[in-house]
Amino acid sequence: EQHSVREFCEIAFAFAGRHIKWEGEGLNEKGVDKETGKELISVSPVYFRPAEVESLLGDASKAKKLLGWEPTTTFYELVYDMLRSSFEEVGLTLPSFDECMRRVSLSPADGRVQKA
Template sequence: TVRDFVSMAFKAVDINLEWVGSAENERGIDVSTGKSLVQINPKFYRPSEVELLIGNPEKARNVLGWEAKTGLEELCRLMVEADLRRNKNGTSF
């Protein structure tokens, strides 16, 4: 879920989130400071979350010979580190 990925991203910089509220009122709170760090933007809120999403890399492996070498958590950490470097250099999204 988006929530899981956001938690993973914050974990990459040693911030643990606690999720409070529900639906469009859900927020991610920094456990150590109590500060609200994540809130839902109503523009992007999707009220009917798809409960089961299944990805299967078998076709990529069979057709292209491709195989993942980086797990999701490691990929998330690399993305966070790259964003922090860009931000430090004055580039932000």
């Protein structure tokens, strides 16, 4: 199962009650709040790898085969746990996982996170 940084950002912001609209392309692409127009995400070359590749995908098949390991956390649960931890670090409380999931829905047309 593969997910993009864009998808992670869209889900995390939706969990936090904000929905992203993407503007621009490449290094000039920005994620802005659909309601306020405020810039929330920008691309920074500082975080690029020296030999950037289009796509990276881990392979857990060896752990599954040799150890009988199976993942127990979904992508949405992982995003929620990461965001909840970040919220707690600054004294904020994220709504329940179920409430956060109600805040997002995936549009069949483009796979983008939309308001529920």
